[in-house]
Amino acid sequence: MTVTLGYATATGTDQDLDEQLAELAGAGVDRRRIFTDRTTGSADKLRAGLVALLSYARSGDVVTVVALERLGRSTAEVTKTVADLTTRGITLRCLENGLDTATSSGRMVARILADLAALDGDR
Template sequence: MGRLLGYARVSTDDQDMTLQLDALRAAGVADVDLFTDHGVSGAQTARPGLDRLLSVAVAGDVITVWRLDRLGRSVVHLATLAEELRGRGVGLRSLTDGVDTSTATGRLVYGLLSTLAEFERETIRERVKAGMQAAKKRGVSVGRRKALTTAQAKHARALRAEGRSCAEVAALLGVDRTTVWRATR
């Protein structure tokens, strides 16, 4: 069996993570294997302590947290992270949530989390698609704004017909030459 690696996080600098650290130590995590983030929201993608932890975790190790919400910012994020860890052979254990992917019950809870995360992703995708369709019906343009207006594209075609290069036309219009090439082909 590998190492027990611990992770603790508090969202604000005035919060205390003593409870989390004490619980991780009581679970057998050595101080050298504790990784922390102070004053870092779970919604942030860049978390230095978590990033370091994930970079050192190898097959056979078990990442231990006091609660799952300390590790992930959403069910989708947690399930994605747990799936990544499982693929690397790294276990995941939450001391208060009953998740321990090295046990049958923990794998069941993990499976439920994954199913909920998939449901959440599909629901979000369906809502976005429905919103885009409703916007189109109202005549609202959906997606990224075009780099060239219709008038600019017409002007670009005229300049190209005069023999100017895509690079020259792009410089005049303040866009990339690939944009001019697409508009004039």
């Protein structure tokens, strides 16, 4: 059974999760299946909501985010997360730019991001 999951994160006090939650709900994500984080301070801080989402998601599931950068604090972290989801057979949908790894063009973008993540891992 395919499950649609969402992830939203806000940093500091200047960003509000409510707008992201509304966008995810408007895209059909059940509010009970949206994982969230609110972070302040160090970039090294563990994001428990993202870790829980990645642990919960199974092959065939769909992960929806408002913006791709929500999946990490750096390009390397985002590309690694996208590569992980793709390798595990989890579809990624990004509302802001229309990325959908269920489509051929979305899979191509995910492959490029996975290749970039592999290059970063070769260091």
